[in-house]
Amino acid sequence: MSTLISCQGINKLYGSKQALKDVSFEIESGTTTALVGPNGAGKTTLFSILCNYHLPSSGQVSILGHKPGSNALFGQVGALPQDAQLDPRFAIKHQLELYAKLQGFSKKQAIIECQRVLDVVDLSDTLNERPDALSHGMRKRVCIAQALIGSPKLVMLDEPTAGLDPANAKNIRQLVMDLNGQVDFVISSHNLDELEKLCDTVLLLKQGQLSQQKVGQLSSETSRSMTLLLESNQDHALAIIQQLSSVASVESINKQELILHYNATQNPNFDIELLQALAQHKLNYRQLTKGLSLEQQLFS
Amino acid sequence: MQAIWHICQFELTRLFLTKRGGILLLAFAIIWLIILRYPVLSAANILNGASFGDNISAFSQSMNLQHLIDWNYGELAIYWLFAVFAFPITAVLMSSDQLASDANRGTLRFILLRCSRNQLLLGRFLGQLLILASLITMTLLAAFMMGFYRDSSLVMSAMDELFFVGLNLFIIGMPYIAVTSLLNIVLKSSKLSIVMIIIVVPIFHSIVSYLSTIIAPLEILLLALPGIGLFDAAQMPAFEISQTTIVPVLQTIGYLAAAQFLLTRRAL
Numbered sequence: 001m002s003t004l005i006s007c008q009g010i011n012k013l014y015g016s017k018q019a020l021k022d023v024s025f026e027i028e029s030g031t032t033t034a035l036v037g038p039n040g041a042g043k044t045t046l047f048s049i050l051c052n053y054h055l056p057s058s059g060q061v062s063i064l065g066h067k068p069g070s071n072a073l074f075g076q077v078g079a080l081p082q083d084a085q086l087d088p089r090f091a092i093k094h095q096l097e098l099y100a101k102l103q104g105f106s107k108k109q110a111i112i113e114c115q116r117v118l119d120v121v122d123l124s125d126t127l128n129e130r131p132d133a134l135s136h137g138m139r140k141r142v143c144i145a146q147a148l149i150g151s152p153k154l155v156m157l158d159e160p161t162a163g164l165d166p167a168n169a170k171n172i173r174q175l176v177m178d179l180n181g182q183v184d185f186v187i188s189s190h191n192l193d194e195l196e197k198l199c200d201t202v203l204l205l206k207q208g209q210l211s212q213q214k215v216g217q218l219s220s221e222t223s224r225s226m227t228l229l230l231e232s233n234q235d236h237a238l239a240i241i242q243q244l245s246s247v248a249s250v251e252s253i254n255k256q257e258l259i260l261h262y263n264a265t266q267n268p269n270f271d272i273e274l275l276q277a278l279a280q281h282k283l284n285y286r287q288l289t290k291g292l293s294l295e296q297q298l299f300s
Numbered sequence: 301m302q303a304i305w306h307i308c309q310f311e312l313t314r315l316f317l318t319k320r321g322g323i324l325l326l327a328f329a330i331i332w333l334i335i336l337r338y339p340v341l342s343a344a345n346i347l348n349g350a351s352f353g354d355n356i357s358a359f360s361q362s363m364n365l366q367h368l369i370d371w372n373y374g375e376l377a378i379y380w381l382f383a384v385f386a387f388p389i390t391a392v393l394m395s396s397d398q399l400a401s402d403a404n405r406g407t408l409r410f411i412l413l414r415c416s417r418n419q420l421l422l423g424r425f426l427g428q429l430l431i432l433a434s435l436i437t438m439t440l441l442a443a444f445m446m447g448f449y450r451d452s453s454l455v456m457s458a459m460d461e462l463f464f465v466g467l468n469l470f471i472i473g474m475p476y477i478a479v480t481s482l483l484n485i486v487l488k489s490s491k492l493s494i495v496m497i498i499i500v501v502p503i504f505h506s507i508v509s510y511l512s513t514i515i516a517p518l519e520i521l522l523l524a525l526p527g528i529g530l531f532d533a534a535q536m537p538a539f540e541i542s543q544t545t546i547v548p549v550l551q552t553i554g555y556l557a558a559a560q561f562l563l564t565r566r567a568l
Contacts, residue, residue: 085407102307
């Protein structure tokens with residue numbers, strides 16, 4: 001695998017405020033990466049530096065071996081910047097065609113490519129519409145469509161589902177899943193459940209510092225844990241589960257959600273043992289997840 | 301170069317295919333219809349009148365307009381007198397939103413994934429120049445056609461005038477478009493850019509002019525202001541290339557260099 005993004009010692013100062021402090025990381029190609037952190041942590045600043053919208057105060061950034069903003073990256077990197085909107089005075093077709101032509105498409109090819117990317121986001125009938133004639137969710141999907149013009153190698157999405165209704169958010173998640181393997185994504189979001197489904201690498205920013213980089217879901221801690229979400233009013237479940245022979249410890253997140261740590265060497269089929277025990281004691285559950293949730297991994 | 305050309309072409313569609321562009325064009329057309337219908341149409345009679353020279357001298361000593369009598373084409377002479385002041389304002393109004401709205405809306409972020417900031421700046425500037433050139437050409441030809449209907453025998457002798465009027469107007473308009481580019485980057489607002497050029501620049505000009513009567517070297521500051529040679533241009537025979545045409549070219553290069561410097565360093 002080659003290096004997709006490399007950042008070394010990135011600092012960003014806005015006056016006296018330091019938005020990013022010595023941020024260094026590398027992302028390999030073939031991964032979908034989540035950029036998470038609380039508000040004001042520096043996610044959008046880092047995203048903007050990667051897209052060459054902001055310049056770092058110091059440090060080195062390389063994307064696919066080139067500096068952000070290099071001619072070599074035009075058409076190789078797509079992005080959905082947070083809150084960026086298309087020009088409301090022009091039809092979507094006009095704007096997407098311009099973007100395609102800037103990426104080297106001929107006029108004829110540009111029209112076909114615009115149709116293709118709008119098909120991908122399921123909005124092919126909006127080609128001649130102006131952006132302000134569309135709903136917020138549709139506009140967001142059109143903006144994602146522009147990021148897909150020319151089938152870039154890397155697509156960066158900043159808050160792609162923020163402010164969307166569940167149906168539109170699901171469409172976007174589905175779109176990312178469908179394109180997984182063809183495109184490497186970097187997704188900045190507050191929705192950890194969503195990122196958990198989509199991403200295999202996580203960058204956590206806190207107060208401008210990259211405090212954690214998880215590569216892959218299966219860290220050693222994760223591989224020896226399960227998260228169980230029970231139906232309500234089953235207070236006796238905790239005692240029953242603790243009695244299972246392979247269980248090392250049980251953490252109760254709340255009355256319904258339990259994290260089970262178990263001995264994987266002693267019982268590699270712990271999940272089957274657990275399900276049998278639940279069935280035997282007529283305990284109803286909603287969800288059983290292998291490993292810790294992303295929220296647990298990052299913030300517990 | 302191809303990216304610059306695509307951006308440049310898109311600027312043309314911005315004027316000719318959008319509602320805002322249409323309204324600006326309509327306003328422009330109405331104003332020029334009035335100018336062409338009244339002063340320019342009657343130009344020949346005015347300029348060819350026996351007492352014109354006396355009247356114009358009496359009219360103003362500071363505005364030395366007697367050279368207008370020397371023009372072959374009376375229509376072009378009057379056209380020049382109006383156009384030399386009208387096109388700078390037109391250039392500012394038409395090009396007032398080269399970058400500001402797109403930057404505030406985030407649209408520039410989509411574009412900058414596909415071209416450099418230099419290409420964007422240059423493409424939009426050249427697009428506005430094309431618009432200016434097309435507007436000058438349209439109005440100039442209209443004035444020319446009026447003269448043609450009056451006396452078609454003068455057509456060949458007016459070709460030089462036609463060419464140099466167009467060229468000079470184009471050159472006079474250039475620094476206004478370039479300074480609007482610069483102000484769009486600095487002020488991040490198209491309206492403030494207009495206010496700055498139409499109101500603040502003349503005020504600044506007056507202050508510097510006054511101060512330069514006390515401290516003479518300050519006069520050099522005036523060279524940085526667009527329109528510094530506008531009155532000189534109005535007074536000169538339009539079919540000459542002189543210092544009044546060189547200064548706008550140098551100003552244009554200066555403004556664009558400053559705009560490039562700021563745009564490549566600004567967060568977008």
